[in-house]
Amino acid sequence: MIIRSRAPLRISFAGGGTDISPYMEERGGVVLSATIDKYAYASLRLTPGRDVTVRSLDYEIVAQYHVGCDMPYDGELDLVKAVLKNLNNGNRQGLEFFLHTDAPPGSGLGSSSTMVVALIGVLKHWHGLPLTHYEIAELAYRIEREDLAIAGGMQDQYSAVFGGFNFMEFGRPGVIVNPLRIDPNVVNELQYNLLLCYTGKRRLSANIIQNQIQSYQTKDQNVLKAMDELKALTIRMKNALLKGQLEEFGKLLHEAWIHKKRMARGISNAEIDGLYETARQHGAIGGKITGAGGGGYLFLYCEFDKKHIVAKKLEELGARPVDFSFEPRGLHTWEVRS
DSSP states (O other): OEEEEEEEEEEEEEOTTTTSTTHHHHHOEEEEEEEEEEEEEEEEEEESSSEEEEEETTTTEEEEEETTOOOOOSSSSHHHHHHHHHHOTTOOSEEEEEEEESSOTTSSSOHHHHHHHHHHHHHHHHHTOOOOHHHHHHHHHHIIIIISOOOOOSHHHHHHHHOSEEEEEEETTEEEEEEOOOOHHHHHHHHHHEEEEEOSOOOOHHHHHHHHHHHHHTTOHHHHHHHHHHHHHHHHHHHHHHTTOHHHHHHHHHHHHHHHTTSSTTSSOHHHHHHHHHHHHTTEEEEEESTTSSSSEEEEEEOTTTHHHHHHHHHHTTOEEOOOOBOOOOOEEEEEOO
């Protein structure tokens, strides 16, 4: 028997960065996002013996651990080790994992957190654990942010588990995921007008996030104001989306990107700014870099009759347009009988 799990990657339209401590506990954060048809996959096969084998296509790594060994965090597959320590301690069954994602690590689409969710999914299924969606997302967050001390926010884990269009609220009481009931025609039009381009540049989001946290803790007024204004814009974008006001949505996307860039050094750079300005000159209304910034994917809301022109101009500058569709479903696990 093989158990497979699939969790979708996400596009964060606005609010990313307000889901990070201590801002979210002290002032409350919000994020507007949607999952897309790019995924993190985890497969689990039971094997003879007492070894755990992990095959990672993304990192071109094959690692083997003896069941019951300590598995120290040493920079190699630490996310996998942390999930196993939380959900597979005490097991003596030999296991083989095969892992891969549709987007490279550092892409800004939440691939690392989504892989953690997919791994939790296969082990939850195998052990028959009665975990709710919120509990899976909370466990994934704790593994990354507490067990491994990886700097970051909370949105990726919840997006991957719940799927679809969501307006998420983060605060001291906890997380509330509000699924959005958007007219299918609006979703189709939004997808038709959005352009997703891979810049070819990966980035280490933790450095950008640490810079943002330090600026917040030192009460940098420019950063505080940018985060508060981004939060207000995220609420306005959610309302525009629900009302089908997509041109307004595109304009707010641009405004939100301006405020996002004020939150930390490294969110943008000369190359990203050049791509974005070229896109704006040729028909993009608004857009942003996915994730914490610094590289990854650039997505843009374009005038429908100029989207192809924007795509061509960005290709000439080295960016690569990527086809995508919105994915309404979150974490999904199934069995394959061999």
